[in-house]
Amino acid sequence: MTKLVFALGTIFCFVVAVQSCDVKTAVACEHSPDVTVTCPSGQVIDVWEAYYGRKDEQTCGSASNTNCLADDSLDIIKGNCQDHKSCTLAANNGVFGDPCRGVRKYIQMKYKCVDGVRYTPNKAIACEHKGEVTVTCAENEVIIVTQGFYGRDDQDTCPGNVFTTDCKAQGSLDKLRQTCNNKQSCVISASNSIFGDPCIYTNKLVKMDYYCVKKAAQDIQLQKALACEHHADVTVTCPRGDVILTAYGFYGRDEGQSCPGNSYSTCCLAENSNDIIKCNCMNQNSCVLQASNSVFEDPCPYTNKLLKLDYFCVPNAQNVLNLDVACEHHASVTAQCPENKIIQVVDGFYGRDDQDTCPGNVFTTDCVGAGTLDVLKGNCNGQNFCVLSASNSVFGDPCPRTNKLIKMYYYCI
Numbered sequence: 001m002t003k004l005v006f007a008l009g010t011i012f013c014f015v016v017a018v019q020s021c022d023v024k025t026a027v028a029c030e031h032s033p034d035v036t037v038t039c040p041s042g043q044v045i046d047v048w049e050a051y052y053g054r055k056d057e058q059t060c061g062s063a064s065n066t067n068c069l070a071d072d073s074l075d076i077i078k079g080n081c082q083d084h085k086s087c088t089l090a091a092n093n094g095v096f097g098d099p100c101r102g103v104r105k106y107i108q109m110k111y112k113c114v115d116g117v118r119y120t121p122n123k124a125i126a127c128e129h130k131g132e133v134t135v136t137c138a139e140n141e142v143i144i145v146t147q148g149f150y151g152r153d154d155q156d157t158c159p160g161n162v163f164t165t166d167c168k169a170q171g172s173l174d175k176l177r178q179t180c181n182n183k184q185s186c187v188i189s190a191s192n193s194i195f196g197d198p199c200i201y202t203n204k205l206v207k208m209d210y211y212c213v214k215k216a217a218q219d220i221q222l223q224k225a226l227a228c229e230h231h232a233d234v235t236v237t238c239p240r241g242d243v244i245l246t247a248y249g250f251y252g253r254d255e256g257q258s259c260p261g262n263s264y265s266t267c268c269l270a271e272n273s274n275d276i277i278k279c280n281c282m283n284q285n286s287c288v289l290q291a292s293n294s295v296f297e298d299p300c301p302y303t304n305k306l307l308k309l310d311y312f313c314v315p316n317a318q319n320v321l322n323l324d325v326a327c328e329h330h331a332s333v334t335a336q337c338p339e340n341k342i343i344q345v346v347d348g349f350y351g352r353d354d355q356d357t358c359p360g361n362v363f364t365t366d367c368v369g370a371g372t373l374d375v376l377k378g379n380c381n382g383q384n385f386c387v388l389s390a391s392n393s394v395f396g397d398p399c400p401r402t403n404k405l406i407k408m409y410y411y412c413i
Contacts, residue, residue, distance in 0.1 A: 022112060022279055022280075023048055023110050023111065023112055023279070024110070024111055024112065024113075025108065025109070025110050025111075026089060026107075026108075026109045026111065027059060027060070027106055027107065027108050027109075028089035028090065028091040028106060028107040029059075029060035029061075029091055029104070029106045030060065030091045030092060030093075030104050030105045030106060031104065032060070032091070034088050034089060034090045034091075035088070035089045035107075036086060036087070036088045036089075037081065037086065037087055037088075037089065037109070037111065038085065038086040039085055039086070039113035040113060042115065042116060043085070043113040043114055043115060043116060044083045044084060044085055044113070044114060044115075044116045045081045045082060045083065045084055045085070045086075045087060045111050045112075045113065046082070046083070046111060046112045046113070046114045047074075047077060047078045047081055047082050047109060047110075047111050048110045048111055048112065048275075049074075049108075049109070049110040050073065050074050050077040050078065050081075050107070050108065050109040050110065050111075051069050051070070051073045051074060051077075051107070051108060052069075052070040052073035052076075052077070052091060052095075052096040052099070052105060052106070052107050053068040053069040053070050053073065053099045053100065053105050053106075054066055054068040054100065054103055054104070054105050054106065055067075055068075055069070055108070059106055059108070060104055060105075060106040061104050063103050063104055065100050065103045068099050068100035068103055068105065069099055070096040070097055070098075070099040070105075071097070071099070072096075073096050073107075076095065076096060077089070077107065077109055081109065081111070083116075085116075089107045089109060090107075091105060091106050091107045093105075112279070114283070115283065115317075115318070117317050117318045118283045118317050119211045119212075119213060119243075119245060119283065119314070119317050120211070121146070121209055121210070121211060122135075122209070122210050122211065122212065123207070123208070123209055123210075124188060124206070124207075124208045124210065125157060125158070125205060125206065125207055125208075126188045126189060126190040126205060126206040127157075127158035127159070127160075127190055127203070127205050128158065128160070128190040128191065128192075128203050128204045128205060129160070129190075129203070130158070130190070131189075132187045132188065132189045133187070133188050133189075133206075134185060134186070134187050135180060135185065135186050135187075135188060135208070135210065136184065136185040137184050137185070137212035137213075138212060139184070140214065140215050140321050140409070141184065141212040141213060141214060141215060142181075142182050142183060142184055142212070142213060142214075142215050142216075142220070143180045143181060143182070143183055143184070143185075143186060143210050143211075143212060144181055144182075144210060144211050144213050144220055144245060144312055144314060145173070145176050145177045145180050145181055145208055145209070145210045146209050146210065146211065146245070146246070146247040146248070146312075147173065147208075147209040147247065147248060148172065148173050148176040148177075148206065148207055148208035148209060148210075149168040149169065149172045149173060149206070149207060150168070150169040150172040150175075150176075150190060150194070150195040150198070150204060150205070150206050151167040151168035151169050151172070151198045151199060151204055151205075152164060152165050152166075152167045152199060152202050152203070152204050152205065153165055153166070153167075153168070153207070157205060157207075158190075158203060158204075158205040159203070160202075160203025161201060161202055161203050162202055162203065163199065163201050163202045164199050164202055167198045167199035167202060167204070168198060169195040169196055169197075169198040169204075170196075170198070171195075172195045172206075175194065175195060176188065176206070176208050177222070180208070180210065181219075181220065182219045182220055188206050188208060189206070190204055190205050190206045192204075211245060211314075213245065213312075213314040213315065213317070214314065214315035214316070214317065214319055214321065214411075215315070215321070215346055215347070215409075216242075216314065216315050216346065217344055217345060217346050217377070217381075220312050220313070220314055221312070222247065222310060222311075222312060223310070223311055223312065223313065224308070224309070224310055224311075225289055225308070225309040225311065226258060226259070226306060226307070226308055226309075227289040227290065227291040227306065227307040228258070228259035228260070228261075228291055228304070228306050228307075229259065229261070229291045229292065229293075229304050229305045229306060230261065230304065231259070231291070233288050233289060233290045233291075234288070234289045234307075235286060235287070235288050235289070236281065236286065236287055236288075236289060236309065236311065237285065237286040238285055238286070238313035238314075239313060240285075240342075240344075240413050241315060241316055241319060241344055241411055241413025242285065242313040242314060242315055242316065243283050243284060243285055243313070243314060243315075243316045243317070244281045244282060244283070244284050244285070244286075244287060244311050244312075244313065245282070245283075245311060245312040245313075245314045246274075246277060246278045246281050246282050246309065246310075246311050247310040247311055247312065248274060248309075248310050249273065249274050249277035249278065249281075249307065249308060249309035249310065249311075250269055250270070250273045250274055250277075250307070250308060251269075251270045251273035251276075251277075251291060251295070251296040251299070251305060251306075251307045252268040252269040252270055252273065252299045252300065252305055252306075253265055253266050253267075253268045253300060253303050253304075253305050253306060254266060254267070254268075254269075254308075258306055258308075259291075259304060259305075259306040260304065261303075261304025262302060262303055262304050263303055263304060264300070264302050264303045265300040265303045268299045268300035268303060268305070269299055270296040270297060270299045271299075273296050273307075276295065276296065277289070277307070277309055281309070281311065283317070285316075289307050289309060290307070291305060291306055291307040293305075315346075315411060316413070319411045319412075319413065320411070320412070321346065321409055321410075321411060322335070322409065322410050322411070322412065323407065323408070323409050324388060324406075324407075324408050324410075325357060325358070325405055325406065325407055325408075326388035326389065326390040326405060326406040327357075327358035327359070327360075327390055327403070327405050328358070328360070328390040328391065328392075328403050328404045328405060329360065329390075329403065330358070330390070332387050332388060332389040332390075333387070333388045333406075334385055334386070334387050334388070335380060335385060335386050335387075335388060335408060335410060336384065336385035337384055337385065337412035338412060339384075341384070341412040341413060342381075342382050342383060342384055342412070342413060343380045343381060343382070343383050343384070343385070343386060343410050343411075343412065344381060344410055344411045344412075344413050345373070345376050345377045345380050345381055345408060345409070345410045346409045346410055346411060347373065347408075347409040348372070348373050348376045348406065348407055348408035348409055348410075349368045349369065349372050349373060349406070349407060350368075350369040350372040350375075350390060350394075350395040350398070350404060350405070350406050351367035351368040351369050351372070351398045351399060351404055351405075352364060352365055352366075352367040352399060352402050352403070352404050352405065353365055353366070353367070353368070353407070357405060357407075358403060358404075358405040359403070360402075360403025361401060361402055361403050362402055362403065363399070363401050363402045364399050364402055367398050367399035367402060367404070368398060369395045369396055369397075369398035369404075370396075370398070372395050372398075372406075375394065375395060376388075376406070376408050380408070380410065388406045388408060389406075390404060390405050390406045392404075
């Protein structure tokens with residue numbers, strides 16, 4: 001267990017490093033046979049950490065030089081293994097170069113086997129005085145911002161004066177979420193006029209971590225969960241057909257009000273607790289939050305700790321968006337899911353939005369009947385099948401003299 005200390009303003013916080021959950025380790029030694037890593041059917045490799053070199057004295061024989069790391073070895077290993085069902089680790093200088101001559105080196109890769117179809121993170125950066133940046137997801141996907149800020153946290157990203165790298169505008173994450181969440185596209189701009197100026201004379205930037213997720217039946221909202229040490233575990237569960245998208249979680253103590261008991265420290269964090277929580281909950285329909293030193297180690301003895309998680313419930317990445325169309329004056333259409341699955345309507349209307357779908361007179365393509373989505377949801381949600389009848393008697397007539405249609409987008413969950 002490694003103890004670290006970081007400064008938060010003038011307060012020094014203790015951080016305890018712990019191992020991430022359910023992460024496997026593969027090692028390939030120089031001058032030994034290659035090692036093949038393989039995941040079960042339907043799963044692929046997700047690389048968490050990897051390097052070629054040497055960081056300890058024992059692995060792959062003894063050596064005194066333990067400060068040896070090949071540049072770009074993580075990128076090379078990821079290029080070979082990330083999102084593959086199987087990959088081969090070949091520990092040799094011909095692949096990575098020789099970071100420490102005369103020392104026997106090795107590849108160490110920490111990885112998980114994960115579902116092949118899942119949500120993966122994206123990053124967007126906008127620099128002050130360098131114009132706007134547009135973030136766009138694919139059709140029928142929306143943006144969900146997990147983390148982000150306006151300010152400065154490094155020397156190198158974005159040019160200009162840097163007098164501090166400990167600068168974040170208060171409330172900037174909330175503003176990024178308001179700007180982008182539940183939209184297919186949004187524009188981010190690194191500007192004091194939007195966020196205020198958290199560090200004068202320093203060139204600032206926006207950094208935003210986000211996911212492109214399947215469009216949901218309603219706007220996706222941030223949710224929060226809390227588990228207290230020495231109390232019952234807490235189960236986080238999303239609705240049927242949804243999975244958990246973790247924004248941020250930790251085990252430790254950051255305030256004195258939540259959870260009863262001693263709070264000698266309110267600046268205490270188990271360093272890898274976000275990774276462990278993410279490992280347990282990400283892309284799952286349900287997960288259990290256990291606020292326990294047996295899971296995370298103890299970052300602050302004598303203090304009653306807690307586990308906090310910010311998360312979203314989003315449609316499963318494996319969900320397939322279906323479209324059924326029923327034309328006015330034609331036979332009804334049955335929307336049906338496979339056995340043991342039910343319909344979840346995401347979007348739909350009765351009216352007209354194009355010239356070509358369904359024959360007949362078209363005097364307008366800007367016609368949507370008020371309340372028709374609610375009618376479709378009421379008729380179809382939770383059913384294994386439902387009948388779509390494109391008729392004024394059901395929906396009213398939003399555009400007389402134009403042949404109308406139903407378009408209904410739905411998941412089978």
